[in-house]
Amino acid sequence: xxxxxxxxxxxxxxxxxxxxxxxxxxxxxxxxxxxxxxxxxxxxxxxxxxxxxxxxxxxxxxxxxxxxxxxxxxxxxxxxxxxxxxxxxxxxxxxxxxxxxxxxxxxxxxxxxxxxxxxxxxxxxxxxxxxxxxxxxxxxxxxxxxxxxxxxxxxxxxxxxxxxxxxxxxxxxxxxxxxxxxxxxxxxxxxxxxxxxxxxxxxxxxxxxxxxxxxxxxxxxxxxxxxxxxxxxxxxxxxxxxxxxxxxxxxxxxxxxxxxxxxxxxxxxxxxxxxxxxxxxxxxxxxxxxxxxxxxxxxxxxxxxxxxxxxxxxxxxxxxxxxxxxxxxxxxxxxxxxxxxxxxxxxxxxxxxxxxxxxxxxxxxxxxxxxxxxxxxxxxxxxxxxxxxxxxxxxxxxxxxxxxxx
Amino acid sequence: xxxxxxxxxxxxxxxxxxxxxxxxxxxxxxxxxxxxxxxxxxxxxxxxxxxxxxxxxxxxxxxxxxxxxxxxxxxxxxxxxxxxxxxxxxxxxxxxxxxxxxxxxxxxxxxxxxxxxxxxxxxxxxxxxxxxxxxxxxxxxxxxxxxxxxxxxxxxxxxxxxxxxxxxxxxxxxxxxxxxxxxxxxxxxxxxxxxxxxxxxxxxxxxxxxxxxxxxxxxxxxxxxxxxxxxxxxxxxxxxxxxxxxx
Numbered sequence: 253x254x255x256x257x258x259x260x261x262x263x264x265x266x267x268x269x270x271x272x273x274x275x276x277x278x279x280x281x282x283x284x285x286x287x288x289x290x291x292x293x294x295x296x297x298x299x300x301x302x303x304x305x306x307x308x309x310x311x312x313x314x315x316x317x318x319x320x321x322x323x324x325x326x327x328x329x330x331x332x333x334x335x336x337x338x339x340x341x342x343x344x345x346x347x348x349x350x351x352x353x354x355x356x357x358x359x360x361x362x363x364x365x366x367x368x369x370x371x372x373x374x375x376x377x378x379x380x381x382x383x384x385x386x387x388x389x390x391x392x393x394x395x396x397x398x399x400x401x402x403x404x405x406x407x408x409x410x411x412x413x414x415x416x417x418x419x420x421x422x423x424x425x426x427x428x429x430x431x432x433x434x435x436x437x438x439x440x441x442x443x444x445x446x447x448x449x450x451x452x453x454x455x456x457x458x459x460x461x462x463x464x465x466x467x468x469x470x471x472x473x474x475x476x477x478x479x480x481x482x483x484x485x486x487x488x489x490x491x492x493x494x495x496x497x498x499x500x501x502x503x504x505x506x507x508x509x510x511x512x513x514x515x516x517x518x519x520x521x522x523x524x525x526x527x528x529x530x531x532x533x534x535x536x537x538x539x540x541x542x543x544x545x546x547x548x549x550x551x552x553x554x555x556x557x558x559x560x561x562x563x564x565x566x567x568x569x570x571x572x573x574x575x576x577x578x579x580x581x582x583x584x585x586x587x588x589x590x591x592x593x594x595x596x597x598x599x600x601x602x603x604x605x606x607x608x609x610x611x612x613x614x615x616x617x618x619x620x621x622x623x624x625x626x627x628x629x630x631x632x633x634x635x636x637x638x639x640x641x642x643x644x645x646x647x648x649x650x651x652x653x654x655x656x657x658x
Numbered sequence: 659x660x661x662x663x664x665x666x667x668x669x670x671x672x673x674x675x676x677x678x679x680x681x682x683x684x685x686x687x688x689x690x691x692x693x694x695x696x697x698x699x700x701x702x703x704x705x706x707x708x709x710x711x712x713x714x715x716x717x718x719x720x721x722x723x724x725x726x727x728x729x730x731x732x733x734x735x736x737x738x739x740x741x742x743x744x745x746x747x748x749x750x751x752x753x754x755x756x757x758x759x760x761x762x763x764x765x766x767x768x769x770x771x772x773x774x775x776x777x778x779x780x781x782x783x784x785x786x787x788x789x790x791x792x793x794x795x796x797x798x799x800x801x802x803x804x805x806x807x808x809x810x811x812x813x814x815x816x817x818x819x820x821x822x823x824x825x826x827x828x829x830x831x832x833x834x835x836x837x838x839x840x841x842x843x844x845x846x847x848x849x850x851x852x853x854x855x856x857x858x859x860x861x862x863x864x865x866x867x868x869x870x871x872x873x874x875x876x877x878x879x880x881x882x883x884x885x886x887x888x889x890x891x892x893x894x895x896x897x898x899x900x901x902x903x904x905x
């Protein structure tokens with residue numbers, strides 16, 4: 253097991269990156285990519301976190317090279333599966349022609365991204381080869397347990413007609429002090445391929461969690477993102493799909509529950525680059541205690557993307573007087589032949605509704621619990637059953653009505 | 659002693675007095691009509707009896723089954739047997755009618771004797787049939803997208819499933835066409851039993867053609883202006899509420 257302590261200008265240097273890459277048996281091109289990212293990291297400004305959430309990106313990062321496969325379990329739903337799940341560093345040599353263009357194409361939007369590209373310590377590659385006709389989905393389940401800080405890179409390539417359903421659950425076993433989770437996920441859906449990618453984040457309250465998920469959908473491909481966030485002290489989560497070819501579609505469905513001093517910065521972006529593309533963003537969250545959330549949804553329809561549709565909806569429920577939320581919906585449309593809509597709301601439980609429920613015999617807590625469950629239900633109904641059950645029970649166990657709702 | 663006694667009830671909403679000393683009684687096996695023009699305070703009385711938090715009782719009392727319930731929260735009143743059929747029931751998105759009713763029934767039961775799902779569904783289906791409601795209502799979100807008539811039926815469905823002993827029916831007849839009115843009235847008559855009392859709040863005498871009251875109260879300006887037997891209904895139909903203002 254290798255340990256590298258990285259602090260600015262000190263441990264995070266070329267030698268540390270070389271050592272990490274060597275330990276992971278990476279090909280030369282990947283090492284060069286890491287070194288280029290390190291250079292970019294030094295030149296870029298600090299990651300910007302806006303809208304009143306004052307949490308700085310990691311100034312100090314301790315990297316522990318946990319043996320990846322110990323922390324990773326996968327199983328496939330179909331009996332015979334040609335889907336590959338492999339260590340990304342090893343895959344970088346084996347699948348160079350496939351992975352090199354993907355990994356080296358990225359531009360770093362801020363310092364955090366460059367830092368991540370230079371020093372990610374765990375990588376996973378999931379590959380679904382081309383099929384003649386679309387088939388049943390192959391399930392891949394990633395159980396990503398972490399102790400302290402972890403930088404995880406995930407690359408998914410679903411080739412023509414393939415169908416993947418990936419769920420990742422992020423948990424933490426024994427966090428001492430602050431830890432960081434930075435995760436970069438890149439997803440490519442080839443022509444007519446379908447990818448459902450669900451992230452369930454239940455990290456500890458001392459974890460700073462940055463998740464960046466980017467997808468590219470080719471002709472008639474579909475990418476459905478799901479994220480369920482109930483953990484983390486500070487969570488910044490950015491999901492973007494580029495609908496690059498005709499007929500591509502994407503949904504981003506998010507549900508969160510925040511309590512205590514949890515802070516969430518959620519960004520969902522759908523970029524329509526081609527004709528006949530469609531996208532949807534739906535986010536629902538509830539906050540209690542002093543929790544704060546920013547929910548930014550952004551739909552961009554480019555001039556060339558005629559006959560496209562982009563819809564977004566974000567609703568946040570505040571369950572305490574000190575909880576705060578700002579939904580920031582944004583539409584940018586450069587073509588008139590499109591359908592687009594947005595809706596955003598922040599509200600509290602309706603007192604009339606609670607009275608109605610209580611008049612039937614439910615006490616304050618039962619009535620409020622039922623109303624909160626009802627708030628999430630229309631969204632959860634559309635999720636895979638286990639995921640919906642999981643968040644239902646998490647929410648139920650966390651709900652804490654300190655104040656009389658009467 | 660009468661089952662429900664309202665004694666000189668004064669109620670404020672947002673520091674404005676809206677009930678100015680209401681006294682009335684409803685006993686077991688009685689159907690009591692509460693009539694009066696718009697704004698007389700009929701619905702406010704319904705809310706106050708059920709314990710709506712915005713309706714503050716400033717003086718007077720509500721006594722039910724010999725107990726002063728003036729300060730009890732709505733759920734405690736419900737557990738004692740009180741029920742309010744709302745004039746404008748809230749929509750509760752995401753909560754199916756079946757889930758809601760089962761939660762409501764179980765909230766009145768001991769943790770060890772919750773209603774078995776099979777028995778619940780059977781009861782629910784039978785009751786919906788009686789009220790000529792389509793079974794699909796079970797799975798629909800509570801009151802969401804229901805028409806006015808559907809909401810009223812759903813209220814009576816809840817009453818039938820919860821078996822209250824004192825039901826306050828607030829304008830259950832408003833917004834119903836003749837057929838729906840008959841179905842709802844039939845439902846009320848079938849649920850009526852010697853252990854149950856009903857306070858029927860209505861603006862028009864229409865529903866009283868089907869549900870026969872034993873007693874009639876007329877409210878005006880936050881007070882009971884007149885009370886009497888069923889013959890009062892005919893009088894109001896002929897003369898309107900105006901003459902009672904002069905009295």
